[in-house]
Amino acid sequence: MKNASLIFRSLIILLILTNCSNDDDIGDPTIITEESLIYLHDNNTKRWQITSYYSSYKDLELNIEFTDCVSDDIYTFYVNDTNSDTEFGSEVCYNNFPNEASSASYNYNSEFQELYLNFSRGGYSSQDAYYEFFIAKCIFLTEEKMIFTHGGEDNSGVGLVFEKVN
Numbered sequence: 001m002k003n004a005s006l007i008f009r010s011l012i013i014l015l016i017l018t019n020c021s022n023d024d025d026i027g028d029p030t031i032i033t034e035e036s037l038i039y040l041h042d043n044n045t046k047r048w049q050i051t052s053y054y055s056s057y058k059d060l061e062l063n064i065e066f067t068d069c070v071s072d073d074i075y076t077f078y079v080n081d082t083n084s085d086t087e088f089g090s091e092v093c094y095n096n097f098p099n100e101a102s103s104a105s106y107n108y109n110s111e112f113q114e115l116y117l118n119f120s121r122g123g124y125s126s127q128d129a130y131y132e133f134f135i136a137k138c139i140f141l142t143e144e145k146m147i148f149t150h151g152g153e154d155n156s157g158v159g160l161v162f163e164k165v166n
Contacts, residue, residue, distance in 0.1 A: 029142045032115040037108060039143050040115070041079040047165040048075045048146070057149045057159025069093035070121070074165055075104050082106050094123025094130060101131075115141065117148045119160065134158055 027036060040046065050073065053066040072089025086102040094100055103120045115138035122131030136148035136158065144164050151157025 029140050032108070032113050032138055032141055034108065034110055034113075036141055037115070039141050040106065040146065041077045043079055045076055045078050048077065048162040049073065049165050050075070050160055051163045052159070052161035054159035054161075056151075056156055057147075058151070058154050058156040066093065073102065075102075075162070077104075077106065093121065097123025097125050097128070097130065099124050114138070117160070119148070136160060 027033065029036075050067070050070045053063050053070055055061045055063045069091040070093065072091050074087040074089075076085045076087070078084070082105045084104040084106075086104070088100060088102070092100065100123050101121070103118070105118045107116045107118070108114070109116070117136045117138065118133075119136060120131055120133040122129060124130070134150045134157070136150040138146060138148050139155065140147040146162045147159065148162075149155040149157065149159045
């Protein structure tokens with residue numbers, strides 16, 4: 001009887017141990033906790049590039065021209081500064097302007113566990129300028145990828161997909 005009880009207890013412990021997983025340690029990439037902000041800046045600095053620029057994220061309407069011109073730019077995010085630095089690549093987004101500018105800064109709302117990106121991109125000359133500016137909500141954040149969308153709960157507006165630069 002002692003052997004049967006010992007075997008039964010061993011089986012229960014074995015079942016408990018094999019049903020445990022590391023999924024709880026990873027977290028849901030659609031819930032942005034304060035702890036998950038480490039994915040954004042790697043607790044120091046982290047470099048990202050936009051790999052997809054959607055005119056409508058909901059409809060997956062990829063803006064090929066804009067994706068091509070921003071995909072060689074690098075955005076560096078910092079742990080102690082919500083503003084990023086932009087290193088421009090060789091592709092130009094605004095051919096009518098000799099200069100380009102870009103800005104990306106983030107804000108985290110801990111009460112609602114929401115991360116927002118203030119994003120602007122434009123071209124300028126001494127006589128004229130053109131800028132696009134929008135605020136987008138982070139809907140996905142992992143160590144390798146982050147997705148921000150603009151356009152309300154249905155994500156019908158612009159979508160930016162960033163991937164980590166190695």
